[in-house]
Amino acid sequence: MSKRSPEVAAEECTALGADQQRFESFPNRTTALGSLTIARALPIKERRMVGPWCFLDRFGPMSFTDAKPMDVAPHPHIGLQTVSWLLDGEVAHDDSLGSQSVLRPGGVNVMTSGAGIAHAEQTPRDHTGRLNGVQLWTALPDAHRHGAASFSATDEVPRIEQSSGIVQVFAGAVGDAVSPAPYFSPLVGADLAVHPGHALAIPLDRSFEHAVLLLSGDCAIDGNRLEEHTLYYLGCARSEASFASREGARVLLVGGPPFPEQILMWWNFVARSAEEIADARADWEAHRRFGDVTAYRGPRLDAPSLVRPARANPLS
Numbered sequence: 419m420s421k422r423s424p425e426v427a428a429e430e431c432t433a434l435g436a437d438q439q440r441f442e443s444f445p446n447r448t449t450a451l452g453s454l455t456i457a458r459a460l461p462i463k464e465r466r467m468v469g470p471w472c473f474l475d476r477f478g479p480m481s482f483t484d485a486k487p488m489d490v491a492p493h494p495h496i497g498l499q500t501v502s503w504l505l506d507g508e509v510a511h512d513d514s515l516g517s518q519s520v521l522r523p524g525g526v527n528v529m530t531s532g533a534g535i536a537h538a539e540q541t542p543r544d545h546t547g548r549l550n551g552v553q554l555w556t557a558l559p560d561a562h563r564h565g566a567a568s569f570s571a572t573d574e575v576p577r578i579e580q581s582s583g584i585v586q587v588f589a590g591a592v593g594d595a596v597s598p599a600p601y602f603s604p605l606v607g608a609d610l611a612v613h614p615g616h617a618l619a620i621p622l623d624r625s626f627e628h629a630v631l632l633l634s635g636d637c638a639i640d641g642n643r644l645e646e647h648t649l650y651y652l653g654c655a656r657s658e659a660s661f662a663s664r665e666g667a668r669v670l671l672v673g674g675p676p677f678p679e680q681i682l683m684w685w686n687f688v689a690r691s692a693e694e695i696a697d698a699r700a701d702w703e704a705h706r707r708f709g710d711v712t713a714y715r716g717p718r719l720d721a722p723s724l725v726r727p728a729r730a731n732p733l734s
């Protein structure tokens with residue numbers, strides 16, 4: 419099994435001196451999701467989580483004419499929430515509860531797996547020919563990870579409009595703007611649009627650790643220029659951050675208190691033990707627990723092997 423748990427317990431944000439602030443850069447890892455090229459910002463070897471956020475994939479921007487770029491066949495999840503946010507284009511969601519939704523820019527889809535759910539995500543038949551967005555996961559805390567599955571679609575998240583830019587809050591709160599989407603840990607998730615020639619100042623919770631990902635344009639924090647396809651970990655103990663841009667920028671902000679539990683991630687599962695993962699994999703393969711995504715036409719995804727081939731057959 420490929421074990422992807424944090425090697426050390428999460429640092430705590432209890433000592434909130436300025437020495438808890440960081441500015442650490444972590445290049446994204448390029449991977450494939452079907453025919454779609456993904457830049458994976460979380461998890462990476464050196465940085466497994468930021469608050470409860472344990473996964474962050476960046477896709478696009480891209481234009482297309484014929485084949486649909488996103489076509490992720492039904493697959494299972496446990497122990498997490500998927501959070502989908504778009505800058506452009508659309509993604510259709512179908513799940514084993516029967517939920518159907520087309521996500522568009524400005525809205526957020528949050529799927530809570532609880533003990534188990536299956537879903538499919540694809541470019542819908544009616545589309546703009548563009549795709550640009552992110553998908554994040556939150557790890558569910560132990561008290562909630564065995565609960566019922568649910569799906570929430572919010573058409574328009576709260577916005578803060580200032581002369582320096584626009585903040586859209588899809589998770590938690592920024593100032594008075596509070597996302598209506600359901601979450602199970604303290605957290606923040608926001609899309610910051612910085613207007614050209616401006617600096618957008620955002621209030622932050624000092625007890626949160628934060629990270630940012632440049633989505634487009636040019637941006638600097640405290641004079642440090644952000645590069646695309648790089649996650650910047652800001653640490654804790656910041657009561658605000660200022661995002662300065664010359665030509666305009668979009669920046670993703672995520673944060674939360676360091677997650678207090680050790681998690682184990684494998685494939686589409688967030689668990690606590692190898693046994694839980696093996697059980698979830700066996701249930702998916704045996705068509706138990708997760709239900710069917712009846713709205714999706716075509717075969718579902720098979721779970722990968724739990725044992726790496728090189729270990730299963732060391733003599734070959």
Ligand code: MN
Pocket residue numbers: 493495500537686
């Ligand atoms: Mn999924």
